[in-house]
Amino acid sequence: xxxxxxxxxxxxxxxxxxxxxxxxxxxxxxxxxxxxxxxxxxxxxxxxxxxxxxxxxxxxxxxxxxxxxxxxxxxxxxxxxxxxxxxxxxxxxxxxxxxxxxxxxxxxxxxxxxxxxxxxxxxxxxxxxxxxxxxxxxxxxxxxxxxxxxxxxxxxxxxxxxxxxxxxxxxxxxxxxxxxxxxxxxxxxxxxxxxxxxxxxxxxxxxxxxxxxxxxxxxxxxxxxxxx
Amino acid sequence: xxxxxxxxxxxxxxxxxxxxxxxxxxxxxxxxxxxxxxxxxxxxxxxxxxxxxxxxxxxxxxxxxxxxxxxxxxxxxxxxxxxxxxxxxxxxxxxxxxxxxxxxxxxxxxxxxxxxxxxxxxxxxxxxxxxxxxxxxxxxxxxxxxxxxxxxxxxxxxxxxxxxxxxxxxxxxxxxxxxxxxxxxxxxxxxxxxxxxxxxxxxxxxxxxxxxxxxxxxxxxxxxxxxxxxxxxxxxxxxxxxxxxxxxxxxxxxxxxxxxxxxxxxxxxxxxxxxxxxxxxxxxxxxxxxxxxxxxxxxxxxxxxxxxxxxxxxxxxxxxxxxxxxxxxxxxxxxxxxxxxxxxxxxxxxxxxxxxxxxxxxxxxxxxxxxxxxxxxxxxxxxxxxxxxxxxxxxxxxxxxxxxxxxxxxxxxxxxxxxxxxxxxxxxxxxxxxxxxxxxxxxxxxxxxxxxxxxxxxxxxxxxxxxxxxxxxxxxxxxxxxxxxxxxxxxxxxxxxxxxxx
Numbered sequence: 001x002x003x004x005x006x007x008x009x010x011x012x013x014x015x016x017x018x019x020x021x022x023x024x025x026x027x028x029x030x031x032x033x034x035x036x037x038x039x040x041x042x043x044x045x046x047x048x049x050x051x052x053x054x055x056x057x058x059x060x061x062x063x064x065x066x067x068x069x070x071x072x073x074x075x076x077x078x079x080x081x082x083x084x085x086x087x088x089x090x091x092x093x094x095x096x097x098x099x100x101x102x103x104x105x106x107x108x109x110x111x112x113x114x115x116x117x118x119x120x121x122x123x124x125x126x127x128x129x130x131x132x133x134x135x136x137x138x139x140x141x142x143x144x145x146x147x148x149x150x151x152x153x154x155x156x157x158x159x160x161x162x163x164x165x166x167x168x169x170x171x172x173x174x175x176x177x178x179x180x181x182x183x184x185x186x187x188x189x190x191x192x193x194x195x196x197x198x199x200x201x202x203x204x205x206x207x208x209x210x211x212x213x214x215x216x217x218x219x220x221x222x223x224x225x226x227x228x
Numbered sequence: 229x230x231x232x233x234x235x236x237x238x239x240x241x242x243x244x245x246x247x248x249x250x251x252x253x254x255x256x257x258x259x260x261x262x263x264x265x266x267x268x269x270x271x272x273x274x275x276x277x278x279x280x281x282x283x284x285x286x287x288x289x290x291x292x293x294x295x296x297x298x299x300x301x302x303x304x305x306x307x308x309x310x311x312x313x314x315x316x317x318x319x320x321x322x323x324x325x326x327x328x329x330x331x332x333x334x335x336x337x338x339x340x341x342x343x344x345x346x347x348x349x350x351x352x353x354x355x356x357x358x359x360x361x362x363x364x365x366x367x368x369x370x371x372x373x374x375x376x377x378x379x380x381x382x383x384x385x386x387x388x389x390x391x392x393x394x395x396x397x398x399x400x401x402x403x404x405x406x407x408x409x410x411x412x413x414x415x416x417x418x419x420x421x422x423x424x425x426x427x428x429x430x431x432x433x434x435x436x437x438x439x440x441x442x443x444x445x446x447x448x449x450x451x452x453x454x455x456x457x458x459x460x461x462x463x464x465x466x467x468x469x470x471x472x473x474x475x476x477x478x479x480x481x482x483x484x485x486x487x488x489x490x491x492x493x494x495x496x497x498x499x500x501x502x503x504x505x506x507x508x509x510x511x512x513x514x515x516x517x518x519x520x521x522x523x524x525x526x527x528x529x530x531x532x533x534x535x536x537x538x539x540x541x542x543x544x545x546x547x548x549x550x551x552x553x554x555x556x557x558x559x560x561x562x563x564x565x566x567x568x569x570x571x572x573x574x575x576x577x578x579x580x581x582x583x584x585x586x587x588x589x590x591x592x593x594x595x596x597x598x599x600x601x602x603x604x605x606x607x608x609x610x611x612x613x614x615x616x617x618x619x620x621x622x623x624x625x626x627x628x629x630x631x632x633x634x635x636x637x638x639x640x641x642x643x644x645x646x647x648x649x650x651x652x653x654x655x656x657x658x659x660x661x662x663x664x665x666x667x668x669x670x671x672x673x674x675x676x677x678x679x680x681x682x683x684x685x686x687x688x689x690x691x692x693x694x695x696x697x698x699x700x701x702x703x704x705x706x707x708x709x710x711x712x713x714x715x716x717x718x719x720x721x722x723x724x725x726x727x728x729x730x
Contacts, residue, residue, distance in 0.1 A: 028525075028666060028667065028719050029522065029523055029524045029525035029526070029663055029666050029667075029719050030523055030525040030526045030529075031491065031518060031521075031523050031526045031714070031716055032716075033700050033701055033702045034699075034700075035714055035715060035716035035717075036492070036495060036700040036712055036713070036714055037684075037685065037688060037697060037698070037699065037700055037712070037713050037714075037715065038696075038697070038698040038699075038700055038708045038711050038712055038713075039688060039692055039695050039696075039697050039711055039712075039713050040695060040696045040697075040698065040707070040708060040711040041694065041695055041696075041711070042694050042695060042696060043707065045694070130696060132705070132707070134703075134705055138501075138706045139706075140705055140706055140707040142707075
């Protein structure tokens, strides 16, 4: 059977519409998922708690120097999102194989690089994201994601034999995640980018440097404050 | 010389026989003096079996209780002590504390309940012993349903004694059972405070949870739904009573005409974490709450699920109940508690895993079994036969009591399920009619208004400081149990809203 063209177009529309309507469930007389909300008491409150921690870090994105380091952190949480934070740490930068190769008789070049020795930074942390992971249905890991902006000073040392020191004002943006291990402990994974401006005596120039530090640490919270 | 030795031996051998000839309690004393403990015990059994020597029975029970303990037969000794107290309580005053310790060590304080209850007026007891004795007796009376007696006995418990918190909690329970809910709160709160202040309180957290649950139940009984909800929520999430408390909270919301929160509380029990738990009432309550919100589709689904889940349970109960006597029922529950496969539906027996009384009965019967094994190896003589009989009787008595509880619970469940499953069929038909009416109305109005879902979430986030708000997407996470809220629009057809269909 052949349809006139206009009718064929109309029925074609019906055919295409039918499955769409069939697929739409009638949301009446049923309790929908949207009717349910989970309003969960804070399992790991931070407000008015102090967090101390120790972190192992690695400045590994420098072609000439790789610096393992240890950082100690202190944070006072003003509320669930905002905290005042102080991080102090130290380490030692080792020459990379690339640097050694350049130093070797083959090339005979010693790049003017600085190694990380220590830093003290203070600033704020802001944790706008709170989420959780379901590991096996029954084990749930809560975590938050924070950004930090800190400022302070970094001490560096020239890798050349003169071992000149440089004291550099530092701005340090960072992002990290805090995985709660319980009421009083958390594991941190953070990436922090220390932006340094340092005066280098050998060439009498101001140099800009980035120490991109990846840290993993364990922190401990002070006791939960009494309810007011 | 040989003739003299033979004579001496004959005298020694004759001594017990001569003593036995004297008969009665004196025989025991003679044997005891001669250091012949087994003969002494036999003599006491003879006294106890002779009704004509009833005047000596009190001291005979005491004496044999002591002797049996020295023979390494503590359970038989405990039975004898219970008879000694029953026969002549005042003479045992100095032993009461020791006997209660013995009973506790054998997980059978219950044996002392009746005898201590009948002899609460014993003189010469110190405050801790009298209080403990009163607590054991009152608990026994409560289990027997003698509420007035239990309450009266509890008056003897003194503040500051180790059992004070337990006694106050028991007092609250008794008062609540008497329907005196307003009076019950004070002793329960006192019990909680006393336990929290105690320097060393065994199972303090568990006790705290039980008391909180009982306070909630008391408020519920008094019709104070708000307070009941508050106290049900206080039961710790880690507690074995938490799920039960949440279920009862749902009832409180329901009675408070808050169907949304009743559904929210019951949503926890509908999650896979509670598959295999016996909660027919939760399913029905959920169905009823859904029904009152005219969620006929969900209510029908709930009833279908109820029928599907509980029909086999009801059938299994029907087939097993006739085949089990008390001893078999006790053994069946025990098999389940110990991780085996029972004949009764496992969901029926789940509560026995946390039932102190059942656990005590299991431990006590095990100790009785150990002692019976020991008695079986001993030389057959009157006191051994008597001890065997006493321990066997006591073991069988406990097995029968606990088995009867198991059967009673199973019978009640069977009756409730049969009735409810029949009613469910009728309800399903009614529901279908109402559902049709509802669809009709929806077709007429042509619009389904669910409100601003995102806005609702945002408002919740602002309003609930100290809480995290997560959307629910049908996936259940363990840490979210108990934190559900429901905000559902009622889909009631006009006729229902106006009461036409009722």
